[in-house]
Amino acid sequence: MSEQSSAAATTQCAACHRDNPPSARFCASCGAPVGHAPQKRPYAAQPNESVASFALVSTVMPYASAQSARTYKLAFLIGVAIPIIAVLLGQPSFALVTAAFVVPVVFILYLYDVNLWEDQPVPVVLGAFVLSGVLAVGFTLAWRAWLQSIPGAATDSAFGVFNLWGFLIPNVIVPIVAVILMLVGPMFLASRPKFDDLMDGLTFGVVSGVAYACFETLTLNWLVIGGGTGGANLAVWLPVIVNLAFLKPIVYGCAVGIAAAEFSGLGEGYDGFSGRFIVRTVEAMVILILFNGGLYLTGLLSGTTGLILGMVWALLVAGAVILRLRTVLQRALVEGALEAAAREGSSKWSSGPDDFCAECEMPLLVDAMFCVNCGASVRARSKDARHAHASAAPQGAGDAAGSTGADSEGGAA
Ligand SMILES: [Zn+2]
Ligand SMILES: [Zn+2]
Numbered sequence: 001m002s003e004q005s006s007a008a009a010t011t012q013c014a015a016c017h018r019d020n021p022p023s024a025r026f027c028a029s030c031g032a033p034v035g036h037a038p039q040k041r042p043y044a045a046q047p048n049e050s051v052a053s054f055a056l057v058s059t060v061m062p063y064a065s066a067q068s069a070r071t072y073k074l075a076f077l078i079g080v081a082i083p084i085i086a087v088l089l090g091q092p093s094f095a096l097v098t099a100a101f102v103v104p105v106v107f108i109l110y111l112y113d114v115n116l117w118e119d120q121p122v123p124v125v126l127g128a129f130v131l132s133g134v135l136a137v138g139f140t141l142a143w144r145a146w147l148q149s150i151p152g153a154a155t156d157s158a159f160g161v162f163n164l165w166g167f168l169i170p171n172v173i174v175p176i177v178a179v180i181l182m183l184v185g186p187m188f189l190a191s192r193p194k195f196d197d198l199m200d201g202l203t204f205g206v207v208s209g210v211a212y213a214c215f216e217t218l219t220l221n222w223l224v225i226g227g228g229t230g231g232a233n234l235a236v237w238l239p240v241i242v243n244l245a246f247l248k249p250i251v252y253g254c255a256v257g258i259a260a261a262e263f264s265g266l267g268e269g270y271d272g273f274s275g276r277f278i279v280r281t282v283e284a285m286v287i288l289i290l291f292n293g294g295l296y297l298t299g300l301l302s303g304t305t306g307l308i309l310g311m312v313w314a315l316l317v318a319g320a321v322i323l324r325l326r327t328v329l330q331r332a333l334v335e336g337a338l339e340a341a342a343r344e345g346s347s348k349w350s351s352g353p354d355d356f357c358a359e360c361e362m363p364l365l366v367d368a369m370f371c372v373n374c375g376a377s378v379r380a381r382s383k384d385a386r387h388a389h390a391s392a393a394p395q396g397a398g399d400a401a402g403s404t405g406a407d408s409e410g411g412a413a
Pocket of ligand 1 (some may be wrong): 014016026029
C-alpha cells in the first residue's frame with residue numbers, strides 16, 4: 001500500500017489530489033486526513049472535538065478558539081448558577097429575568113471578543129438584537145391577546161385539560177410566524193456584501209433567535225416578574241428556568257442559525273431565496289413546533305412527572321439541534337473548501353504568507369483552507385486572529401514559513 005509514496009516527498013490527498021508536505025496530518029485544501037496513520041476528520045471549527053458532540057460553545061460560537069471557549073463555558077456556568085441561587089433565596093422573578101439574559105449576554109460578549117464585524121460591531125450587533133427583541137414583544141402581545149379572547153384557550157392547560165386552540169396558537173401558528181420574523185434581520189444583513197459569508201449568516205441567525213427567545217420569555221412571564229416573590233418552590237422554578245431561559249434560546253438560536261446560514265450559502269456572495277433555504281426555514285419551524293408542542297403536552301401531566309418529562313424533552317431537542325447545526329457548519333466548511341480547490345483560485349478566506357493557525361499556532365501553508373497539523377478550518381478563525389497575522393506579514397517574505405511553506409510549493413512543480 002505505501003510503496004507508491006516512496007518516490008515523492010509529498011503526501012497526496014485522496015479527496016482533492018493536493019500535494020501536502022510529508023509531515024501533514026490533514027490536507028491544506030480540503031481538511032481530509034492524510035498521511036500514514038489514518039485518523040478521523042475533526043470538527044473543522046474546533047479540531048479538539050469530533051463533529052458528533054454536544055459541545056455548545058464551538059457550535060454557536062464557531063470563531064472562538066479553544067482557549068476563549070473555556071471562558072465562555074465558565075460564563076455560561078456562572079450565568080446558570082445565579083438564577084438557581086436566586087430561586088433558593090426566594091426571588092423567582094429576579095431569577096427569571098437574569099436567566100433570560102444569560103445566553104444573550106454571553107453571546108454578545110463573544111461577538112465583541114472576536115470582533116466579528118470589525119469597525120461597526122455596535123450598530124450591527126445591537127441592530128440585530130433589538131430588531132428581533134421588538135418583533136418578539138409586539139408579536140407575543142398580539143397572539144397572547146388573540147389566545148385570551150378564545151374561552152379556555154389560555155387557561156385550560158393549567159388544569160391539565162387539552163384545548164385545541166390553546167395548543168395550535170402558541171405551538172404551531174406562532175412558531176411558523178416567529179421563524180419568519182426571526183429571519184427578517186439576518187436576511188437584511190446577510191444580503192449586504194460586507195456580511196455575505198456563511199459564517200456571518202449563521203451568526204446573525206443565532207443572535208436573532210437568541211434575542212427573540214429572550215424577549216418572548218420576558219413578555220409571556222411579565223405578570224410573574226411584576227408580581228414580586230411568591231412561593232419559591234425549586235421543583236417548580238428549576239424546570240422553568242432551565243427550559244425557558246436556557247434551553248429555549250439555544251433551540252431558537254440554532255434553528256434560525258441553520259436557516260440563515262443557508263440564505264448566505266457556501267461561496268462568496270449570498271444565495272438568497274434558494275430551494276435549500278426554504279427547506280431549512282421549514283426545518284426551523286418544525287424544530288420550534290416540536291420544542292413548544294412537547295412542552296405543552298408534558299405540561300398537561302400533573303406534578304413533578306410533567307416537569308421532569310418537559311425538561312428531558314427540552315434537553316433532547318436542544319441536543320439534537322446542536323448536533324444538526326454542527327453537521328451543517330462542518331459540511332459548509334468542507335464543501336466550501338472543496339469548491340475553492342476545484343476552482344484552483346485562492347478564496348478570500350484562505351491563508352496569506354506567514355500566517356499561523358489560531359488553534360495550534362503552527363505555521364499555515366500559503367493559500368491553505370485548513371491547518372495541516374490539527375485540521376482546523378482557516379475560515380473559522382476570528383477576524384482579529386486574521387488581522388494580527390496580516391499586519392505582521394509584510395516584513396519577512398517567506399523565511400518564517402520555511403520548511404512547511406516551501407514543501408507545498410515545490411510539490412506542485
Ligand atoms: Zn484534500
Ligand atoms: Zn492548527
